[in-house]
Amino acid sequence: LLTPDECDRLRVVLVATRNPLNLGAAARAMSNFGFHRLRVVNLYGLAFREARSAVGASQVLVDAQEYKTVAEAVADCTLVVGATAGRNREFQHPLRRLEAGARLIGAQLRSQAVAILFGSEKVGLSNRDLSCCHWLLRIPTREGHPSMNLGQAVAVCLYELARETEAEDAEPGAKPKAAIAADLERITAVLLETLRASGYLGAPPNTSAEEKVRRLVRRLDLSATDAEIWLGMLRQMAWKMGSGKKHD
Amino acid sequence: LLTPDECDRLRVVLVATRNPLNLGAAARAMSNFGFHRLRVVNLYGLAFREARSAVGASQVLVDAQEYKTVAEAVADCTLVVGATAGRNREFQHPLRRLEAGARLIGAQLRSQAVAILFGSEKVGLSNRDLSCCHWLLRIPTREGHPSMNLGQAVAVCLYELARETEAEDAEPGAKPKAAIAADLERITAVLLETLRASGYLGAPPNTSAEEKVRRLVRRLDLSATDAEIWLGMLRQMAWKMGSGKKHD
Numbered sequence: 001l002l003t004p005d006e007c008d009r010l011r012v013v014l015v016a017t018r019n020p021l022n023l024g025a026a027a028r029a030m031s032n033f034g035f036h037r038l039r040v041v042n043l044y045g046l047a048f049r050e051a052r053s054a055v056g057a058s059q060v061l062v063d064a065q066e067y068k069t070v071a072e073a074v075a076d077c078t079l080v081v082g083a084t085a086g087r088n089r090e091f092q093h094p095l096r097r098l099e100a101g102a103r104l105i106g107a108q109l110r111s112q113a114v115a116i117l118f119g120s121e122k123v124g125l126s127n128r129d130l131s132c133c134h135w136l137l138r139i140p141t142r143e144g145h146p147s148m149n150l151g152q153a154v155a156v157c158l159y160e161l162a163r164e165t166e167a168e169d170a171e172p173g174a175k176p177k178a179a180i181a182a183d184l185e186r187i188t189a190v191l192l193e194t195l196r197a198s199g200y201l202g203a204p205p206n207t208s209a210e211e212k213v214r215r216l217v218r219r220l221d222l223s224a225t226d227a228e229i230w231l232g233m234l235r236q237m238a239w240k241m242g243s244g245k246k247h248d
Numbered sequence: 249l250l251t252p253d254e255c256d257r258l259r260v261v262l263v264a265t266r267n268p269l270n271l272g273a274a275a276r277a278m279s280n281f282g283f284h285r286l287r288v289v290n291l292y293g294l295a296f297r298e299a300r301s302a303v304g305a306s307q308v309l310v311d312a313q314e315y316k317t318v319a320e321a322v323a324d325c326t327l328v329v330g331a332t333a334g335r336n337r338e339f340q341h342p343l344r345r346l347e348a349g350a351r352l353i354g355a356q357l358r359s360q361a362v363a364i365l366f367g368s369e370k371v372g373l374s375n376r377d378l379s380c381c382h383w384l385l386r387i388p389t390r391e392g393h394p395s396m397n398l399g400q401a402v403a404v405c406l407y408e409l410a411r412e413t414e415a416e417d418a419e420p421g422a423k424p425k426a427a428i429a430a431d432l433e434r435i436t437a438v439l440l441e442t443l444r445a446s447g448y449l450g451a452p453p454n455t456s457a458e459e460k461v462r463r464l465v466r467r468l469d470l471s472a473t474d475a476e477i478w479l480g481m482l483r484q485m486a487w488k489m490g491s492g493k494k495h496d
Contacts, residue, residue, distance in 0.1 A: 021269070025397055032389040032396050058393075099412050140411060141280040145306075148280050149273055152403035155396070159404045160411075163388060164347050191481075198488035200481055216477060220468050229464060233439075233448055240446035240489055 001164060006109040007034045010161070012154065013073050015041045015129055016120040020051035025151025026118070027051075027061035033158040038064040039073045039115075070117065070132045078112040081105060082125050082133035083153060085146040094135040101137040102160040116157060121150050179227035187227060188217045190234040197241035249412055254357040255282045258409070260402065261321050263289045263377055264368040268299035273399025274366070275299075275309035281406040286312040287321045287363075318365065318380050319433050326360040326426035328466075329353060330373050330381035331401060333394040340463060342383040349385040350408040360426060364405060369398050376455070379462035380429065382469075427475035435475060436465045438482040445489035 012030055017023055017040065027038055038060050040048060052061055067073035074080045086095060096104070108114050117133065119125035130136070139156055141148060148156070192213055195201040201209050222230065260278055265271050265288065275286055286308050288296060300309055315321035322328045334343060344352070356362050365381065367373035378384070387404055389396060396404070440461055443449040449457050470478065 025400060028397055029400055031393045032387075032400075034390045097412070139280075139407065142282045145279045148403070149276055149399065151397065152273060152277055152280075152400050155400035156403055156407045159387070159407065163408075164345070194485055195481060198481075198485045200484040216474060219471070219474055223467070226464060226467060233443060233446075236448040237442055237446045237485055237489070241485070 002034070002106065002109060002162060004034070006106070007162075008037065009109045009113045010035050010105075011037045011039050011074070011077060011113065011115040012158075013039045013041060013070070013115050013117045014150075015070060015117055015125060017118075017150065018047055018121055019150075020047040020054065022121060022150040023047060023051035024054055024057060024061060026154040027058045027064070029151065029155035029158055030060045031058045032155070033162040035158055035161075036060050036063065039067060040064055041067045041070050041073045070129050074115040074117070074132060076113050077115040079105065079108045079114040080117065080133045081114065082117045082130050082136045083119075083157060084124060084130075084136045084138055085141065085148065086136075086138040093130060093133060095138055096135060098137055098139050098157060098160050101135070102157070103165075106161060118150060118154060176223040176225060179222040179224045183224065183227040183231065184217050184222070187222075187231050187234065188214050190231060190238050191217065193238045194234055194241060197238060250282070250354060250357060250410060252282070254354070255410075256285065257357045257361045258283050258353075259285045259287050259322070259325060259361065259363040260406075261287045261289060261318070261363050261365045262398075263318060263365055263373060265366075265398065266295055266369055267398070268295040268302070270369060270398040271295060271299035272302055272305060272309060274402040275306045275312070277399065277403035277406055278308045279306045280403070281410040283406055283409075284308050284311065287315055288312055289315045289318050289321045318377050319429065322363040322365070322380060323428065323430035323433070324361050325363040325429050326472075327353065327356045327362040328365065328381050328429055329362065330365045330378050330384045331367075331405060332372060332378075332384045332386060333389065333396070334384075334386040341378060341381060343386055344383060346385055346387050346405060346408050349383070350405070351413070354409060356426075361428075363429070366398060366402060375459050379459040380433075380466075382466045424471040424473065427470040427472050431472070431475040431479065432465055432470065435470075435479050435482065436462050438479065438486050439465065441486045442482055442489060445486060 012026065012035060014023065014026060030036060030038060048066070051057065081101065082093070105114050116137065117125055117129060119129060137157065139148060139153060192201065192210060195213065196203065260274065260283060262271065262274060278284060278286060296314070299305060329349065353362050364385065365373055365377060367377060385405065387396060387401060440449065440458060443461065444451065
């Protein structure tokens, strides 16, 4: 996980974006994942002004900085990475899958500023833009349809940067407290009672059926709380059927 | 990495989506990452028709299936997961971060169908929708701005499913075939009937109690075989109590 300082060292650079909705979407994803340094280059001014003034525009967008050239926008960065759908012309650069690339970016962010460049919706990054990059980043989309929507591409890249790595997660699995065996046995007893009262099972002894029901209850993997609920429900049914029986 | 067959077992279910652009964006992300079974529930028909007829609408959107209810849309799935920004009301369900949740989904996809539900832009998934879920999935957004754009949320979830894991984990997965959602819904219905017949629950409608019971049944984590047994047992009890009632 990145620290706030590390997040602060990332610059998301949008180059020649045309659609104000995409500007807004990119800014929103940045805000969702804790990044806030948005830089825009060579924008169609109208798109930017529209996006900025849209209702609910995020603070990220309001604070965005405008640049005339990519070179100026990345001037303070020690690593510049271009996001690409991986078309042929771009293979003059090292091309890394996002999973691996994000780890390199994360390592750099520990002490230094990094820029990720996203090109325009239609043509991506120009050769001129690419020449400012140290290497290229490819989201692992499928070959038949590699090109992502700009806002979604930004979201996926930032998510990969913000996500927990395998080493970290080891989710403690906040599993609720499990039912103790005594509770399961009580449930089994009442369930057997209801099954007999309903005619599903014949009169005891019927050892094999009882064992089947006992195993069935164990397989439910009940929490302590749920066990109590089931016990209450089954008791009510047993009572109802028992009282029904009396009047047969 | 998921195989094409595994991708084919995932259903992306969009519930009550309002904005046609979001439908289009979700479909595009699916296509980017190799998923193609899109299901839409309770749509504002106009949004769907608009999105479908848009220039460049992806094949995924054209092939999307429409359903009236969430229950119908997930009927063939053995695991139903709700995507959420993690607001308080939803903590009645186990809540997993996307990183860990995606691995559970991936394991299930090896042999069985899984649905991921995405709610509407404004209000997310309703309690009724959530009660059809086994557990909830949370994209690790920051607390100050947790709610993502719908199309971006879909993209991030599918990316996490499609990405390479650090140690292509080797879960043996000798788990028995799980019950499909339609079976769980049948069990829920008969259980509600028995609970009413026994006096444990009052007469319907009692939405909150129904949702509690629906969640309770999902937490049982039933196999297909056990689901059949429980259904048989509960039907017998319902019949018994029903017939008892007649003679009251």
